[in-house]
Amino acid sequence: xxxxxxxxxxxxxxxxxxxxxxxxxxxxxxxxxxxxxxxxxxxxxxxxxxxxxxxxxxxxxxxxxxxxxxxxxxxxxxxxxxxxxxxxxxxxxxxxxxxxxxxxxxxxxxxxxxxxxxxxxxxxxx
Amino acid sequence: xxxxxxxxxxxxxxxxxxxxxxxxxxxxxxxxxxxxxxxxxxxxxxxxxxxxxxxxxxxxxxxxxxxxxxxxxxxxxxxxxxxxxxxxxxxxxxxxxxxxxxxxxxxxxxxxxxxxxxxxxxxxxxxxxxxxxxxxxxxxxxxxxxxxxxxxxxxxxxxxxxxxxxxxxxxxxxxxxxxxxxxxxxxxxxxxxxxxxxxxxxxxxxxxxxxxxxxxxxxxxxxxxxxxxxxxxxxxxxxxxxxxxxxxxxxxxxxxxxxxxxxxxxxxxxxxxxxxxxxxxxxxxxxxxxxxxxxxxxxxxxxxxxxxxxxxxxxxxxxxxxxxxxxxxxxxxxxxxxxxxxxxxxxxxxxxxxxxxxxxxxxxxxxxxxxxxxxxxxxxxxxxxxxxxxxxxxxxxxxxxxxxxxxxxxxxxxxxxxxxxxxx
Ligand SMILES: Cc1ncc(COP(=O)(O)O)c(C=O)c1O
Numbered sequence: 001x002x003x004x005x006x007x008x009x010x011x012x013x014x015x016x017x018x019x020x021x022x023x024x025x026x027x028x029x030x031x032x033x034x035x036x037x038x039x040x041x042x043x044x045x046x047x048x049x050x051x052x053x054x055x056x057x058x059x060x061x062x063x064x065x066x067x068x069x070x071x072x073x074x075x076x077x078x079x080x081x082x083x084x085x086x087x088x089x090x091x092x093x094x095x096x097x098x099x100x101x102x103x104x105x106x107x108x109x110x111x112x113x114x115x116x117x118x119x120x121x122x123x124x125x126x
Numbered sequence: 127x128x129x130x131x132x133x134x135x136x137x138x139x140x141x142x143x144x145x146x147x148x149x150x151x152x153x154x155x156x157x158x159x160x161x162x163x164x165x166x167x168x169x170x171x172x173x174x175x176x177x178x179x180x181x182x183x184x185x186x187x188x189x190x191x192x193x194x195x196x197x198x199x200x201x202x203x204x205x206x207x208x209x210x211x212x213x214x215x216x217x218x219x220x221x222x223x224x225x226x227x228x229x230x231x232x233x234x235x236x237x238x239x240x241x242x243x244x245x246x247x248x249x250x251x252x253x254x255x256x257x258x259x260x261x262x263x264x265x266x267x268x269x270x271x272x273x274x275x276x277x278x279x280x281x282x283x284x285x286x287x288x289x290x291x292x293x294x295x296x297x298x299x300x301x302x303x304x305x306x307x308x309x310x311x312x313x314x315x316x317x318x319x320x321x322x323x324x325x326x327x328x329x330x331x332x333x334x335x336x337x338x339x340x341x342x343x344x345x346x347x348x349x350x351x352x353x354x355x356x357x358x359x360x361x362x363x364x365x366x367x368x369x370x371x372x373x374x375x376x377x378x379x380x381x382x383x384x385x386x387x388x389x390x391x392x393x394x395x396x397x398x399x400x401x402x403x404x405x406x407x408x409x410x411x412x413x414x415x416x417x418x419x420x421x422x423x424x425x426x427x428x429x430x431x432x433x434x435x436x437x438x439x440x441x442x443x444x445x446x447x448x449x450x451x452x453x454x455x456x457x458x459x460x461x462x463x464x465x466x467x468x469x470x471x472x473x474x475x476x477x478x479x480x481x482x483x484x485x486x487x488x489x490x491x492x493x494x495x496x497x498x499x500x501x502x503x504x505x506x507x508x509x510x511x512x513x514x515x516x517x518x519x520x521x522x523x524x525x526x527x528x529x530x531x532x533x534x535x536x537x538x539x540x541x542x543x544x545x546x547x548x549x550x
Contacts, residue, residue, distance in 0.1 A: 010469075010473060013466070013469060013470065013473070014470075014473055016535075016539055019538065019539050020538070030541060037502055037503075037506070038463075039541050039542070056539075057539055057541040058539055058540070058541070059462070059539075059540045059541055059542050060463055060466075061463060061465045061466065062465055062466045062469050065536075068539075
């Protein structure tokens with residue numbers, strides 16, 4: 001209904017999934033798009049190699065908010081292994097498609113997820 | 127199991143917002159607060175133009191009676207538009223809009239005056255249709271001085287005085303800004319230009335883009351001392367695609383559309399008679415109803431600002447709050463980004479605008495807000511609300527409620543905000 005975005009996209013904006021921060025997160029990662037300043041923060045609770053809970057916070061243009069909502073919803077309940085295989089295109093599809101000039105929002109989501117996984121792995125190994 | 131429905135059964139953090147949404151869809155209003163982008167056509171204007179789209183279809187250049195009828199209508203409209211700004215009818219050239227008027231003014235003068243100098247002075251907050259032409263001529267080798275505006279969004283006459291050189295041939299400073307509404311000291315600029323000319327600076331011209339100011343500020347080209355002034359019909363309740371350039375008698379400029387004798391050789395092309403008639407009628411109404419419209423929009427705008435200030439923390443008003451157009455409010459909402467706010471408002475039926483755009487991972491924060499010295503976050507969070515003669519108190523109430531809801535939900539999501547809550 002708004003601009004050229006899909007209904008699923010608008011729904012992510014109106015009803016963000018898994019928004020917020022986890023008080024008992026095992027890992028929190030925040031990435032910033034250095035060019036436009038958009039930010040995404042993911043906080044994950046991890047139990048036995050599985051993302052037991054995922055929350056997101058986002059600042060930036062609507063695609064960044066929608067992709068944050070989509071990725072937090074998609075990874076909750078998956079194994080870390082499955083989460084590492086998630087691609088940018090899957091995020092784009094989950095928000096009903098994005099114009100090419102807004103694809104960077106999905107990249108930011110993937111980068112933040114990978115940063116969280118790497119951070120968790122390195123902290124775990126210590 | 128990487129599917130969007132994986133957590134559908136989960137209680138959603140956003141469920142409160144979602145309930146609010148259901149509520150909204152039941153009582154959704156359409157509230158248009160973007161009158162600086164364009165205005166709806168006044169029914170009286172539509173009525174005046176309709177015959178020229180139907181039975182009175184003549185070409186104003188034709189000799190026969192169909193043509194004469196159209197010619198008379200265009201002439202009348204020219205007088206009406208001239209009267210809005212205190213000009214003579216033959217000083218008004220109709221164009222396809224404000225953008226063309228600005229192009230014609232700047233390119234037209236530069237082409238004629240280049241033998242006398244290649245320096246142009248403008249402001250840092252011009253509309254893209256001025257900024258763009260100036261950027262182009264800069265690439266062609268012209269020197270440009272862009273006057274700063276300081277935190278109140280207004281150029282200073284002393285800066286202008288210091289910037290004028292013997293090879294300056296044009297000053298182009300807008301009458302009032304389109305994003306923040308600030309009024310520029312154009313009467314002082316006009317007086318300075320007159321003074322310069324008296325001291326032998328004969329080739330200095332002064333152009334002002336009055337597209338946003340027309341119908342809102344009383345404009346008198348004689349008192350202002352400007353040589354060129356741009357207007358646009360669709361900002362004063364007439365259709366899009368028509369505008370005018372006031373060209374002071376005696377000012378020479380090179381036409382940018384050639385190949386026809388229309389508009390006394392200054393703008394070739396068959397006149398858009400119906401649109402011009404509409405523009406004339408709208409100009410007459412704007413002049414007649416100016417005070418009434420201004421009182422109305424100022425009251426609504428001021429009440430809107432008071433309510434927003436009372437109910438939403440962490441906001442910054444952009445632009446001088448005294449020296450500005452009465453219908454416009456520009457506010458930065460901290461911790462959130464304008465486009466998201468715009469879409470949240472749009473989903474609730476409230477139409478506003480933002481000056482920033484984020485594309486291909488590069489951000490273009492509003493150059494106007496940046497010129498005020500605001501940081502990127504504030505520049506990105508700036509929203510323009512612009513009221514119109516037909517806006518109502520109910521519109522204000524609804525918009526404030528919608529805004530409150532939108533700002534709250536975006537702040538809950540924002541990692542920059544202390545409002546982002548801890549959820550489990
Ligand atoms: C200050 C200013 N100048 C010029 C224009 C361009 O006018 P038009 O839309 O008629 O081309 C606008 C309209 O957006 C404006 O606000």
